[in-house]
Amino acid sequence: MTTPFDDQKRRTGFLGSLRSSFLTGLVVIAPVGMTVWLIWTVIGWVDGFVLPFVPNAYHPDQFFKRLFGPDTQINIRGLGVVVFLLFTIFVGWLAKGFIGRSLIRYAESLVDRMPIIRSIYTGVKQIAETVFAQSDRSFEKACLIQYPRKGIWAVGFISTEARGEITTRAETSGKLLSIFVPTTPNPTSGFLLFFPEEDVIELDMSVEEAAKLVISAGLVYPSEKPIKPENFRVRAAE
Known part of the structure; x- marks a missing residue:
């Protein structure tokens, strides 16, 4: 019943x-x-x-x-x-080719004489060369940094080692690394930060896996892998 x-x-x-x-x-x-x-x-x-x-x-x-x-x-x-x-x-x-390179140099010399157009062209060219150029200049490693303050962790991408005026003006004795910290859910925007090398923790996850983590707002994690001993750092209490 x-x-x-x-x-x-x-x-x-x-x-x-x-x-x-x-x-x-x-x-x-x-x-x-x-x-x-x-x-x-x-x-x-x-x-x-x-x-x-x-x-x-x-x-x-x-x-x-x-x-x-x-x-x-x-x-x-x-x-x-x-x-x-x-x-x-x-x-x-x-x-x-030789003719093509000559034409590009001549066209760029004309653009250099135009104040506003010169700034736009130079910026777009640098972005295009960074994104599309077939070279080693790309994000090689994902990392963890403490940002925007100590105790709060953020995923970033190691870009290059800082050079020139950045290193001479910064009050640090060691290497400075250029770290790109993307925003969620649009990883194409973010912040360029410079961190001492000892404050940057490299991750075993690939750049693609870290990008998925950022885009998904922490919902998609890469498959867990054993942590390599060299990537596990124990910091002394300050």
Whole structure:
């Protein structure tokens, strides 16, 4: 014999099962959907920027109109990305040659004479060289630092060893490391800080794993690994 309490418990269990299945489905669908949406949006943005520079006679829709009739409307998404990639490869190939380097030097000499444009161009060029240049200048290690005060820990990325006026002006006898401390959930913004080498604790996790930790606001931790003895430091009490 069932009671109203049993019926209520059964309904609660059924609703709880539906809720659990719905949340599990979101966990599966959300990453896929967001990834597809982001790629689709970026491709559309590049198409909208690049395609106006392509002569109308070379658009694929003109070919389909001649083939199927003037009323044919076909939008090939991603054509602008292909044109952009081919154009970028051509410019890079040209810039590697003697003539290309000479033209770039001449153009940069003209830009250096323009006060406002010079500042914008120099800043963008430095960022592009830092991000896209094929060199060793990239974040090599994730680290822990005490920031914004002692006792509070933050994840950072070791950039380079400080040089020049920074090291001579700083009141420290040892090495200074350039540490980039990203913000959550946007790791492309943050703070550039200079720490004494002895105050920086290198982490075993990779830069990608540390970036995931920052982006997820501490929800996604890397798989636990045994701590290397050389990375475990015991500090004497001050």
